[in-house]
Amino acid sequence: xxxxxxxxxxxxxxxxxxxxxxxxxxxxxxxxxxxxxxxxxxxxxxxxxxxxxxxxxxxxxxxxxxxxxxxxxxxxxxxxxxxxxxxxxxxxxxxxxxxxxxxxxxxxxxxxxxxxxxxxxxxxxxxxxxxxxxxxxxxxxxxxxxxxxxxxxxxxxxxxxxxxxxxxxxxxxxxxxxxxxxxxx
Numbered sequence: 001x002x003x004x005x006x007x008x009x010x011x012x013x014x015x016x017x018x019x020x021x022x023x024x025x026x027x028x029x030x031x032x033x034x035x036x037x038x039x040x041x042x043x044x045x046x047x048x049x050x051x052x053x054x055x056x057x058x059x060x061x062x063x064x065x066x067x068x069x070x071x072x073x074x075x076x077x078x079x080x081x082x083x084x085x086x087x088x089x090x091x092x093x094x095x096x097x098x099x100x101x102x103x104x105x106x107x108x109x110x111x112x113x114x115x116x117x118x119x120x121x122x123x124x125x126x127x128x129x130x131x132x133x134x135x136x137x138x139x140x141x142x143x144x145x146x147x148x149x150x151x152x153x154x155x156x157x158x159x160x161x162x163x164x165x166x167x168x169x170x171x172x173x174x175x176x177x178x179x180x181x182x183x184x185x
Contacts, residue, residue, distance in 0.1 A: 047087035077103035
């Protein structure tokens, strides 16, 4: 509630730094492992990535976003199902992280409301109905975007698109190599 109150009053302070997405997502997987294991849900990190992807942001707040998304995926998934965390570099300056589950899904009617404050699809699952509203606002504070696609009875995909620093050597090795080779000519 305190985070939500700070967000509403524009008082949320971000501690900005370099955040390695793979490390952050692996940490979240460790945090929710026991909960997923109880339901025999397999959580997997996917993506065709051969080097670390770094974003500039507040590691604790981004962790809060993805922990909420994965926790929701576990809460609304069936036993013996799966959740995939997928990292997709979209361009030189944007990366998308998808939390994909094979859970109960969200009806089209509720899909438009799940990011509303205090809205809950299932009141028996506990919680305040603030998780997605807070996550949405935290992603926007990071100059990102959060989209939700779902099909009732099939599953849900939550996509978070975040900016990457354009001139970050960790994300742009090929540009640095190209500049270095041009300097030698």
